[in-house]
Amino acid sequence: MEDQTAMAETEPVAPITLREDMIARIAPGREERVFLLLSIFIGVVSGLLVVSFRMAIEWLSVLLLGSSPYPHQPRLLYIPAAAGLVIAVLTRYVFPKVRGSGINQTKAALYISNGYISFRTVIGKFLLSALAIGSGHSLGPEDPSLQIGAGVASLISRRFGMSKEKLRIFAPIGAAAGLAAAFNAPISAILFVIEEVIGQWSAAVLGSIVLSAVASVVVARSFWGAQPMFRIPVIDLRDSRELLAYAALGVVGGFASLLFARCLSYLRPKLRSQPQWSQLLQPAVAGLLVGAIGYFGLVQVMGAGYEAIDQAMHAQFAWKMLLLLALFKIIATTLSFSSGTPGGMFAPTLFIGAMLGAAVGTFEKIYFPHLTGTIGSYALVGMGVLFAAFLRAPLTSVFMVLEVSGNYSIVLPVILANTIAYLISRVLQPIPILEQFTHQDGLNLPSMEELREESNLHLEDAMQPFTVPVLQGSETIADTLNSLAQYEDLKSIPIFLVHCSDGLWYTAKREELEALAANQPEEQDATTTTPPAATLAGHLGPERTPVLFPDQPLSSALPHFQRWPLLPITNRAIRGSLEGTVTLQDVLNRYQKH
């Protein structure tokens, strides 16, 4: 399928299986050691590339649109259109894998191509995204940075002949580094990668993600400085009643994100289903239309729009103008993104959120002047709101606002507004936009939202009350045989549980006990003393059934059924105290019910 090949890259076949195997035998701990060191290198190289990427965007912007673009400049019309044409040709014939934002492409690399992202894609993403954003297409640099980081990670890790498992993990590590450098916010980048790319917290990869993100941010800050992306205004929440105003912002943000997502999910497949020749023209037409928006007055919607966000934060627009900017940014981004122009959704999302937040803040300032919150704080919360509702990353959205603002006092409005917007978006648009894009591209990547919310089964869910006979390991063989003799239908009991003196359990098959009885001498001399090894536990040897607890994942029992037909589940508080048992059939039954 054409779309599928456009997103998921095919890993070149390399004869590394034997080498991997041999390396694992020669140096068993090598991968772990190299893994951490490489994470730092990935962070540094990603940071450098992202710095260059940002430079390229700004340079191109000055070169193509002038140092201070203003309405009614004819170049606003023809530059994005011409750039769109160049991008379309290069995307078609040179860099076919660079379409889209980069998030889904990174996920595809992780889940489909064992973390493989080609060098050509990295170069293409760098050049074409810089050209698109620099020429005024309404897209952002963060998501491409994420893919560039992932590409760097893939490139470096391949050189070290790492195992497939590790190669796969490197993609999110690089993604976190790229995003952290682009956003100057390491925590948000780490959380976003975990929330949106990996989908789950994984201790194995967390340390490396943190290392690479920190390394890339250090590099980026050594060039750009440590100041935040926006000048943060005074943020103060004196009256808790003001939370109602932020709740209103949450509602507005929820519906705005819905509109944005609907526009994208409608236009993108429509344009992609057009004939190939027309797809070559789409970025140019989109560029012309976006340029027209700028030409007729709203230059702010062109490019990433950080300056306009900064201005909105400092109350430099009237509320009607802010609403207009938000609306036209939705239109411009929908056009640019749907046309297949490479570029990200982060910056436009933040732009729309900031404009809506500032609009709500300005409106409330005019009509409810007693409210103390500054317009800037509403703009900041608005950014988080759109991020939570549109990208469906609620945790990242909260931390992003905290990290960008450096102010903890805004946490309550952010949590409240983001939650409302997220819930509205979830109810009205059950499938997140990034997931819709993967479906449109014919891929079946795991849904991060589903992964996050997946309820894991535990042993207690399959556990049954124990019904098998319990024998004491401290008993002698003779006593055990006497105990067994009490059971009339011994032949019908396949399994016994032996409670050993060390508090652990042994699941004994009937055959094992019968073998014990067979090896026992017929008559024992009453005068001869029984040696200590004659206890049941002694005869069974040192092996014990694994210690399992009710709260452990259900899957943790599966590896043991090959050896043990029944597993005792014990209490964590009282050693050896039996809570119940599970068999393979119990586990399978539970999974089938799920």
Place this chain on the structure above:
Amino acid sequence: MMTLQTEDYSSLKRKLILRDSLTFLSLLLVTIVLFLMTFFLFRSFTSHRQELAQRWSARGQAALNAGHPDQAIVALRTALSYAPGQRSCELLLAQALGDAGHTEESFNYFLGLWETQPGDGFINLSLGRLAAKKNDIQAAINYYRASIFGTWQGDGVLRRREVRLELSQYFIAHHDLSSARTELLITGGNAPEDVPLSLTLAQLLEKAQTPHDALTYYRKVLAQEPKNQIALQAAARLEYDSGHFDEAHRLIEQTMREQETSPSTPEAITPRYEEMLEDSTRILELAPLKKLPNNERVTRILQARALAKKRFATCSTQLSVASGLSSPLKDLAAKWTSKAATASRAALLNDPTQQDSTMQLVFDTETQTSRICGPPTGDDALLLQLAKFPKAMEP
């Protein structure tokens, strides 16, 4: 399953270590090369941005100076996009926003700058002005005060004085005259002997309704520049208004003389001053000053008594026809039957106390009749002026 001999194992391990070391080394080299490339590109990029920032900042400054704040805003915003956080640009932009009438935006912008430099005199002054524009009186006063006690680059003393004068004007505009007077007196106390400053202080003190303090500063000006027309006229007016008709007369005469000798003086004499000169001349003719010879003083007292009696009679007639005499007029009528109203010239010549009593009767009559029968005209009006400050011209 492949089995490895010990020699193979060691050799492979060595090869692996060598390979990893070389790969790391090459990675390190690539990183260094990439770093150097980025570094040099970034330097060029930064210098280009700085150039653009300077160019746009200069344009913004020029537009601001030319009185085009809207153009300045665009230019300065562009400059700031190339040099984010450049203090001078931010201050200019905040100022341009204020000049362009974007008070709220300008206030927020300055507030953002204030966050990082709460003790900056200029930022506090700007915030004070903007708060004043927003009619937030207390905030304006607080920011003005913070500006006075804040830090200033360059001539801090002069700046603080200017802010204090501005604050006084703000107080005057909001009718907080005592606060204005306090600020002005502090300014004056710390100010050097400077004619324009003393003149400003005097004018503001006059607006703050403290004519005595204002007169002090006009006198200071005249001590340094005796021919200063503004000070002469203002001092004359204040002297006249405070009953020092002799001094007022002298000053107005001096003003006119100066005017005649240098007609190019911008401050032309208004008819009011001519009137004041006429009145003060006549008052000086009417006033029974104690410094006059006794005979002359008594003559003037008798003249004043005759005028007052006539005024009382006219007022009484006017009132009795209408509605009968009012209580204060009845009291006055009783006084006109007293010794002070009838004392002869000889009695007055021999009794200075009687002279004072007679003049008191004259003043009471003029004051009461002006209240009851309306403002007097002619000499009665001048006697009423004298009645307001009976001892102003006495030593």
